[in-house]
Amino acid sequence: MIEDKNPQRTPLSQLGEFGLIEHLTKNFETSRPSTLKGIGDDAAVLDFKDKKVVVSTDLLIEGVHFDLAYVPLKHLGYKAVVANVSDICAMNALPTQITVSVAVSNRFPLEALDELFAGIALAAKEYRVDVIGGDTTSSQKGLIISITAIGEADEGEIVYRDGAKEMDLLVVTGDIGAAYMGLQVLEREKQVFQVNPNSQPDLDAYTYLIERQLKPEARKDVRTLLHALEIRPTAMIDISDGLSSEIIHLCKASKVGCNLYEEKLPLDPQLIATCEEFNIDSTTVAINGGEDYELLFTIKMDDFEKIKGNPNFTIIGHMVKETEGIHLITRADTKIPLRARGWDALEA
Amino acid sequence: MIEDKNPQRTPLSQLGEFGLIEHLTKNFETSRPSTLKGIGDDAAVLDFKDKKVVVSTDLLIEGVHFDLAYVPLKHLGYKAVVANVSDICAMNALPTQITVSVAVSNRFPLEALDELFAGIALAAKEYRVDVIGGDTTSSQKGLIISITAIGEADEGEIVYRDGAKEMDLLVVTGDIGAAYMGLQVLEREKQVFQVNPNSQPDLDAYTYLIERQLKPEARKDVRTLLHALEIRPTAMIDISDGLSSEIIHLCKASKVGCNLYEEKLPLDPQLIATCEEFNIDSTTVAINGGEDYELLFTIKMDDFEKIKGNPNFTIIGHMVKETEGIHLITRADTKIPLRARGWDALEA
Numbered sequence: 001m002i003e004d005k006n007p008q009r010t011p012l013s014q015l016g017e018f019g020l021i022e023h024l025t026k027n028f029e030t031s032r033p034s035t036l037k038g039i040g041d042d043a044a045v046l047d048f049k050d051k052k053v054v055v056s057t058d059l060l061i062e063g064v065h066f067d068l069a070y071v072p073l074k075h076l077g078y079k080a081v082v083a084n085v086s087d088i089c090a091m092n093a094l095p096t097q098i099t100v101s102v103a104v105s106n107r108f109p110l111e112a113l114d115e116l117f118a119g120i121a122l123a124a125k126e127y128r129v130d131v132i133g134g135d136t137t138s139s140q141k142g143l144i145i146s147i148t149a150i151g152e153a154d155e156g157e158i159v160y161r162d163g164a165k166e167m168d169l170l171v172v173t174g175d176i177g178a179a180y181m182g183l184q185v186l187e188r189e190k191q192v193f194q195v196n197p198n199s200q201p202d203l204d205a206y207t208y209l210i211e212r213q214l215k216p217e218a219r220k221d222v223r224t225l226l227h228a229l230e231i232r233p234t235a236m237i238d239i240s241d242g243l244s245s246e247i248i249h250l251c252k253a254s255k256v257g258c259n260l261y262e263e264k265l266p267l268d269p270q271l272i273a274t275c276e277e278f279n280i281d282s283t284t285v286a287i288n289g290g291e292d293y294e295l296l297f298t299i300k301m302d303d304f305e306k307i308k309g310n311p312n313f314t315i316i317g318h319m320v321k322e323t324e325g326i327h328l329i330t331r332a333d334t335k336i337p338l339r340a341r342g343w344d345a346l347e348a
Numbered sequence: 349m350i351e352d353k354n355p356q357r358t359p360l361s362q363l364g365e366f367g368l369i370e371h372l373t374k375n376f377e378t379s380r381p382s383t384l385k386g387i388g389d390d391a392a393v394l395d396f397k398d399k400k401v402v403v404s405t406d407l408l409i410e411g412v413h414f415d416l417a418y419v420p421l422k423h424l425g426y427k428a429v430v431a432n433v434s435d436i437c438a439m440n441a442l443p444t445q446i447t448v449s450v451a452v453s454n455r456f457p458l459e460a461l462d463e464l465f466a467g468i469a470l471a472a473k474e475y476r477v478d479v480i481g482g483d484t485t486s487s488q489k490g491l492i493i494s495i496t497a498i499g500e501a502d503e504g505e506i507v508y509r510d511g512a513k514e515m516d517l518l519v520v521t522g523d524i525g526a527a528y529m530g531l532q533v534l535e536r537e538k539q540v541f542q543v544n545p546n547s548q549p550d551l552d553a554y555t556y557l558i559e560r561q562l563k564p565e566a567r568k569d570v571r572t573l574l575h576a577l578e579i580r581p582t583a584m585i586d587i588s589d590g591l592s593s594e595i596i597h598l599c600k601a602s603k604v605g606c607n608l609y610e611e612k613l614p615l616d617p618q619l620i621a622t623c624e625e626f627n628i629d630s631t632t633v634a635i636n637g638g639e640d641y642e643l644l645f646t647i648k649m650d651d652f653e654k655i656k657g658n659p660n661f662t663i664i665g666h667m668v669k670e671t672e673g674i675h676l677i678t679r680a681d682t683k684i685p686l687r688a689r690g691w692d693a694l695e696a
Contacts, residue, residue, distance in 0.1 A: 036503075041439065041509050043403055043438070043439045046401040048401060052395050053393070053401060054393055055480060055481060056392070056481060057481055058483050059450075061485060061486070064488065087391050088390075090390035099405040101407040103407055103409050103412075137413070140412065142489070144407070144451070144492055146405070146407055148496040162389075253388070
């Protein structure tokens with residue numbers, strides 16, 4: 001019985017616009033003290049008392065930012081929230097609310113939207129952000145997701161991109177490059193599947209990489225970790241576009257240069273093994289692969305003792321005078337200018 | 349020289365993503381005291397001190413919400429901001445900031461985006477809202493605009509949809525139905541143009557209607573007007589989907605019924621003349637046409653003396669018990685149940 005594979009396909013037109021919004025949002029309860037009024041009026045109402053408010057927004061387009069051939073809708077919903085929450089974390093602020101707008105073409109049944117919103121709801125619960133508003137509409141083509149994330153922080157806690165100084169240490173959380181290699185693995189499997197739809201992929205060797213691609217997490221914990229260590233970063237940014245690109249953003253905003261050390265880059269063993277299998281240089285992947293949603297920040301040299309040996313953080317370089325430029329110091333001790341999308345620099 | 353008609357068409361790819369964002373946002377200066385940091389970091393930072401924060405968001409899709417065949421891009425940018433600012437006004441709050449995300453297919457040259465952002469910038473200036481963030485990306489098809497509007501108000505000032513009580517008076521600002529008839533005029537001209545591209549339309553008789561459709565304004569002034577009159581509405585909503593639909597939303601949220609009086613509906617003379625020309629019932633247009641961005645609110649009967657005769661406001665009905673239902677009382681004194689998208693009700 002072929003119907004069993006896809007038992008329910010309810011056309012969106014069956015609910016109408018208001019019915020659809022009510023259906024998709026009825027399970028969103030609010031729990032933040034700062035949420036006075038969530039979904040259901042012309043606007044949400046929030047109360048941050050003496051806290052500062054932090055706001056970030058992102059637009060995700062099918063075929064540009066994601067490919068539904070290998071991203072399940074529930075994961076996509078989760079990841080869309082994570083990407084926005086990560087921007088709030090990158091200000092050293094606490095994520096508190098999000099708005100979620102979605103446009104879909106009529107090729108999506110209600111059950112597909114339910115999957116997407118299940119992922120959004122799961123992330124909202126995981127990160128304790130209230131879904132306080134949004135919009136649901138039809139699109140001419142494909143799926144479009146727009147999320148605005150809101151957070152709060154005391155003024156003194158907020159960390160901008162432009163505060164790094166010469167001699168500051170450059171620190172990254174977690175490990176990097178895995179999300180990119182996860183995507184390479186999934187793209188290879190997609191091609192195999194297109195040639196032979198009956199092939200059963202064996203992805204055991206890549207579970208960490210795939211999880212980093214499909215279900216990344218925002219480093220909401222870093223704010224707490226740094227607070228406990230009594231460290232206030234001098235500058236911070238999240239790694240969405242790739243390490244090299246983010247280092248350049250941070251250096252330009254702070255008007256400093258940087259020396260990044262290849263040997264210090266935190267790489268997961270699975271990443272190294274898979275890079276060897278794919279015959280790709282792991283350093284290239286680590287500095288250019290995006291979507292890790294780790295945090296990159298600078299701290300004063302005086303804070304070195306507080307952070308060294310901490311498994312959550314890796315010191316990967318230090319800031320220098322702006323005129324010295326931004327460089328990767330290789331294992332062979334050569335100095336290569338770092339570029340955004342710097343594949344050329346490394347492949348030369 | 350055919351090029352003279354379209355002298356500049358710069359492909360978006362020439363600038364790259366970061367170059368494009370910088371180009372489009374470089375003229376956005378912030379002026380609100382509550383904007384501590386606008387565009388240029390992972391997130392904007394705002395300070396509302398003891399005010400409450402009001403947030404609303406909208407997603408606009410080409411081919412669904414607008415047709416570029418008769419909406420100039422500059423007007424579209426302006427209108428997109430107005431639609432969101434209107435939601436903040438409908439909470440009786442002061443609009444203060446917006447984020448703007450845009451996705452475009454590569455059929456749009458840079459000059460088209462410049463037009464769109466010129467309209468956004470004009471509206472931002474007109475309504476004194478700071479553009480504090482956003483995202484610019486490519487789309488698979490058409491133009492997509494996502495705006496989140498933020499506003500502030502004292503807690504006691506904020507007006508929800510659910511506060512209307514039996515015996516309250518129902519009040520509307522300005523006049524209604526004109527934006528809808530403006531669209532009908534433009535659609536007729538589009539069809540004429542498709543048959544004969546050399547025809548020169550004479551739109552003098554429809555200037556008000558077309559302006560209401562192409563360059564609507566949000567009623568930011570109403571907050572000030574009501575404050576001066578010492579009136580605090582019991583419930584408020586903006587008219588984006590049409591009067592009947594919004595009355596039903598307000599009644600359902602407030603758990604009341606309503607009698608709406610046909611003879612009280614504020615119609616512009618140009619609307620009445622054009623409805624006659626198009627052979628459309630002007631009442632049907634007034635209660636079902638959307639996009640007027642006027643405000644609909646209820647006040648206590650005691651406030652009647654403060655508002656009567658005020659040219660900004662028209663009392664169009666009064667609230668009744670929920671069990672009495674929601675009705676239009678016609679000029680012939682018959683009682684017709686009001687429905688959202690209620691064309692059937694009136695054409696029957």
